[in-house]
Amino acid sequence: MKMNKSKRHIFLFLLLVLAVASFANDKPGTKAAPSPVYFTSDISGQGVLKVFEKIRSNVKGQAAVKTHFGEEGNQNYLKPELVEPLVKALNATLVETNVLYSGPRQKTESHIKLAKEHGFDFAPIDILDSEDDKAYACSTGCYTRVITGSHILRYQTIVMLTHFKGHGLAGFGGAIKNVAMGLAARAGKLAMHANYVPGYDTTKCIRCGLCAKQCPAGAITLNPVRIDPRKCIGCGQCQQVCPAKVFETDKSRVSPELFNKRLVEYAKVLADSNHLLYVNVLVNISPDCDCAGRARKPFVNDIGILASTDIVAIEQASLDLVNKAHKCKDAFLKEGGRSGNSQIDYAEKLGMGTRKYRLVNLDGR
Ligand code: SF4
Ligand code: SF4
Incomplete structure (x- = not known):
């Protein structure tokens, strides 16, 4: 015709x-x-590559991969075999930031040494805040300033390779937390935790010692139990592990809801100012985060790996899969005592993405 x-x-x-x-x-x-979220149940380095391939066209310039190298003694962090193929495929640098609490991850040299001991020796490691901080203006009504490490300016794309698991204060730690807390310099981390020192009632203490053992900041002394407010980083770990409910949340201090609000606002500024892509790995899903010296056992079987360009969609899809595996509506509330749902609600409200997603299962393709 x-x-x-x-x-x-x-x-x-x-x-x-x-x-x-x-x-x-x-x-x-x-x-x-709805935003596409790509999924595979193939939990391997090849599985990471398989889902990432679907969003790879969004990579531009020099790429970095942000993951958590695991606290000393922690057994649940993403193992190097899962991380290496993606890093090599992108010729990327592994990036992290130093932490607040005392231990090897507090200082750049010992942080890199621990990362290598944990098997992350296959690519250059760049601790983003090893020299200077980089501050961003915040237009979302933040309670805190948004500060990361100056080395972030070296990268045009950062792949947030996140272990999706529980967190003592946030309910769960996924991509939002990995961006907010994971990319924040120490001053930023402190600001997000600010004013949160749990209240406690020493008369209830049965002297099991668990709180002092689990406190990542070494802030607790025993007999009688005391928290040093100058050391406490407000992680909520002691509240979670204490069998006698000695530690309480004083509502006049920062609540978990406020903490999650701060996390989301931090993540929004960093996501708006940098080009981020998201991969969530749903393995070793314990109520505890990878900063715990020894995390509690996983409460569901390993699920799979997801990738998306939409941080809200990938968090919602990850949470739905965990709840489905746990056969309940809020697995983190049930297992860890905190719901993380407000993170996703607020992130959507701030326009970071949509909770509507289309799960594209790549198994068998
Ligand atoms: S909240 Fe509890 S576990 Fe966390 S740093 Fe403070 S005292 Fe330690
Ligand atoms: S975990 Fe609770 S009961 Fe055990 S020592 Fe600490 S405060 Fe006491």
Whole structure:
């Protein structure tokens, strides 16, 4: 069938409109379509590559991979075999930030040494805040300033390779927490935790010693139990492990809801200012985070790996999969005593993405 010149122009114009519409539908957070979240149950380095391949076209410039090298003694962090293929495929640098509490991850040299001891010796490691801080202006009504490490400016893309698991104060630690706390310099971490020292009633103490053992900041002394407020980083670990409910949350101090709000606002500023992509790994899902010296046992079987360009969609999909595996509505509330749902609600409210997602299962493809 032959078309004259003007009909051909109209036809080409319509094609262009259709192409733009379909591109818009694929953009995270658009009303027209849910955000795609890619999934595989193949928990391996190849599995990470398989889901990442679906969002790889978004990588630009020099790439970094942000993961957690694991606290000394922690057994649940993402193992190097899961991380290495992606890092090598992108010719990327492994990046992290130093932590607040005392231990090898507090200082750059010992942090890198521990990372290598844990098997992360296959790529360069860059501790983003090893020299200077980089502060961002915050326009979302933050309670805190948004501060990361100056080395963040070296990278045009950062892949947030996140272990999705519980967290004492936030309910769960996924991509939002990995961006907020994981990319924050020490001053930023302190600001997010600020004013949160648990109250406690020494008369209830049965002297089991668990709190002092689990406190990542070495802030607890025993007999009688005491918290040193200058050392406490407000992680909530003592509240979780104490069998006698000695530690209470004083509502006049920062509540878990406020902490989650701070996390989300931090993550938003960092995600708006940097080009981030997300991979969540649902393995070793314990109520405790990877900062715990010894995390509690996983409460569900390993699930799989997800990738998305939409931080809200990937968090919602990860949470739904954990709840489904646990056969309940809020697995982290049930197992760890805290719900993390407010993170996702607030992140969507701030326009970081959409909770509507389309899970694309890549198994068998
Ligand atoms: S909240 Fe409890 S476990 Fe966490 S740093 Fe403070 S005293 Fe230690
Ligand atoms: S965990 Fe609770 S009961 Fe055990 S020593 Fe600490 S405060 Fe006391």
